[in-house]
Amino acid sequence: MIKLDKLSKIFETPGGGTVTAADKVTMEVPEGEICVLLGPSGCGKTTTLKMINGLIPKTSGKIHVAGRDTDDVDPVALRRSIGYVIQQIGLFPNMTIEDNISVVPDLLGWDRKKSRARAGELLELVNLDPGIFLKRFPKELSGGQQQRVGVIRALAADPPVLLMDEPFGAIDPINRAVIQDEFLKMQKELRKTIAFVSHDIDEAIKMGDKIAIFKDGILEQYDSPDDLLARPKNDFIASFLGSDRTLKRLSLLKVSDVMISSQIRVVAQDPVAKARDLMKEAGHKNVVMVGPRGRARGFLHLNDILDETGRVEEHFQALPTTVHPDDDLRTAVSRMFRHDTTWLACVDDDGFFQGFVTQRAISHALGATYRDHADHAPAEAL
Amino acid sequence: MSIRDTMNSDNVRSKAIFALGLVFGIGLMAGEKGYFGDIWRLYSEDIIYLAQQHLVLVLVSSGLAIMVGVPVGIFLSRDRVQRYSETVLQVFNIGTTIPTLAILALSITLLGIGFTPAVFGLWIATLLPIVRNTFQGLREVPAHLKEAATGMGMKPLHILRSVELPNALYVIFAGIRTAVAVNVGTVPLAFLIGGGGLGELIFTGIDLNDMQMLLAGAIPVAALSMLADYILARAQFWLIPRGVNPLRQ
Ligand SMILES: Nc1ncnc2c1ncn2[C@@H]1O[C@H](COP(=O)(O)OP(=O)(O)O)[C@@H](O)[C@H]1O
Ligand SMILES: [Mg+2]
Numbered sequence: 001m002i003k004l005d006k007l008s009k010i011f012e013t014p015g016g017g018t019v020t021a022a023d024k025v026t027m028e029v030p031e032g033e034i035c036v037l038l039g040p041s042g043c044g045k046t047t048t049l050k051m052i053n054g055l056i057p058k059t060s061g062k063i064h065v066a067g068r069d070t071d072d073v074d075p076v077a078l079r080r081s082i083g084y085v086i087q088q089i090g091l092f093p094n095m096t097i098e099d100n101i102s103v104v105p106d107l108l109g110w111d112r113k114k115s116r117a118r119a120g121e122l123l124e125l126v127n128l129d130p131g132i133f134l135k136r137f138p139k140e141l142s143g144g145q146q147q148r149v150g151v152i153r154a155l156a157a158d159p160p161v162l163l164m165d166e167p168f169g170a171i172d173p174i175n176r177a178v179i180q181d182e183f184l185k186m187q188k189e190l191r192k193t194i195a196f197v198s199h200d201i202d203e204a205i206k207m208g209d210k211i212a213i214f215k216d217g218i219l220e221q222y223d224s225p226d227d228l229l230a231r232p233k234n235d236f237i238a239s240f241l242g243s244d245r246t247l248k249r250l251s252l253l254k255v256s257d258v259m260i261s262s263q264i265r266v267v268a269q270d271p272v273a274k275a276r277d278l279m280k281e282a283g284h285k286n287v288v289m290v291g292p293r294g295r296a297r298g299f300l301h302l303n304d305i306l307d308e309t310g311r312v313e314e315h316f317q318a319l320p321t322t323v324h325p326d327d328d329l330r331t332a333v334s335r336m337f338r339h340d341t342t343w344l345a346c347v348d349d350d351g352f353f354q355g356f357v358t359q360r361a362i363s364h365a366l367g368a369t370y371r372d373h374a375d376h377a378p379a380e381a382l
Numbered sequence: 383m384s385i386r387d388t389m390n391s392d393n394v395r396s397k398a399i400f401a402l403g404l405v406f407g408i409g410l411m412a413g414e415k416g417y418f419g420d421i422w423r424l425y426s427e428d429i430i431y432l433a434q435q436h437l438v439l440v441l442v443s444s445g446l447a448i449m450v451g452v453p454v455g456i457f458l459s460r461d462r463v464q465r466y467s468e469t470v471l472q473v474f475n476i477g478t479t480i481p482t483l484a485i486l487a488l489s490i491t492l493l494g495i496g497f498t499p500a501v502f503g504l505w506i507a508t509l510l511p512i513v514r515n516t517f518q519g520l521r522e523v524p525a526h527l528k529e530a531a532t533g534m535g536m537k538p539l540h541i542l543r544s545v546e547l548p549n550a551l552y553v554i555f556a557g558i559r560t561a562v563a564v565n566v567g568t569v570p571l572a573f574l575i576g577g578g579g580l581g582e583l584i585f586t587g588i589d590l591n592d593m594q595m596l597l598a599g600a601i602p603v604a605a606l607s608m609l610a611d612y613i614l615a616r617a618q619f620w621l622i623p624r625g626v627n628p629l630r631q
Contacts, residue, residue, distance in 0.1 A: 092548075
């Protein structure tokens, strides 16, 4: 846990003036969560972060890390117990990857065998082959690979707390997304307490359990990403989040949040009349056809079969596309637009039909300022 | 001097040395048969004796220059003396514009004639590039490396030893190489203030207009500077860790 209590930093400028880089910042990062410090350049994110590990001495206020007042801890010992990742990565060019990863374990006097074995394990964690990379030098790695090593180096001595200053800022967008996903997967297992600086709203939404928005050294709002997007406290925050903030919420919600689980389905051998009756009964305009074991195979549209007879297999159309319940709503909406449809069938990893999601249900979920309304989303559009 | 500049000057230097060797080689073939054999027959004892003196002068003065220059460069690069170090280096830079012969002459006024003033004068001439490159090499180590090191809980001395020095080593080494080249080139002058060395054969040869005696001094001096530079170039290649050695990819 990281706790900041009225934390302030006032820099003296060479001209004799002062800059308040952090102004009575009070916030708490709960155990095992990622808190993103977000805001425009120069708003005091880095200063706040560096006061936590004492790289910048605070002017006033209190800092607690893992239950201890940092004033009572030797700064060197404190830093060895906190993982630190910087935007420039900061791998030491003169050391091999193995030695770079083992810097803190070496400082802590770990047995060499243990620290080097750990370096190998950590490399595997980020999908880098230890056999290839342990003995390499940083300059022999790509930017993305270096970034990964920078992150696992901070994890080497298994610190409970991590400080990350724009850790993925220096890589191209495609690689960044991959590393972000990797890191989130790791964090699911590791449950570190993380303060994460970013100036990128999309990154903050993706990575943060909580987001702290700063302006001129003042903490303006501290909330979960969804609450922040749904209810920005003032105009500065609203404009920083962007006019498309409602759309941004799409990536926070999953298909399963608005999916209507459905047992209504037909199989190929069913008579068309049965499909018609099912749709009329449920008030739906479409029904999904499944295979013998429940895999989604196609669908029937009510208007197409109003006067038809015969079996379903003679009339069904292929599903233009499907979504997975774990996909985010952004993916779902983009597929709907691409295929010009107002609903999508949801299928699991093995292709089994789970339910459906409709445009109405999505806009209803976004329109609701408070969450949980999605459960009662209407299904008429289907 | 940035790393790229030192690489370029390295390149230029090794080409110059090659050209020099070529000229000597041609001279050797063009000379009368037995000419060089004659020199060796006449002066071998002198050459061996004076070459030893010469080597001692080189090793003592450049050894002392490294032992003093590197720590001074380190000291000047520390943050807390940063305010004064630029001024100190300006003085050092002005120092390099004084011809080494003048430095040698000045050291007579301080220490008289003989081995000691010769070593002192050579030491001064050698010191400057070492201090300058050590300082510059250390200041050029990116700030974020030091920040990462501090942030992970390294102490200042440890950072100097395991981060700053290794990353500055290439530039420091380039300074040492320049310094030794200056040193070896200046040592013949040491004879003029009573320091001995192969300069004795060269200058006496000039005085007596004795070409053979002059060459008996000049050829070993040239060979020695090529050898010194070769040894240092090899050392630079092998001693600097691969991760920070632009010569080893
Ligand atoms: N060492 C310093 N001396 C004076 N002012 C500083 C210093 N470091 C940062 N500042 C000022 O403090 C403010 C916050 O800086 P910083 O925390 O780096 O912002 P951010 O990381 O959010 O971009 C800026 O106005 C910056 O100019
Ligand atoms: Mg910053």
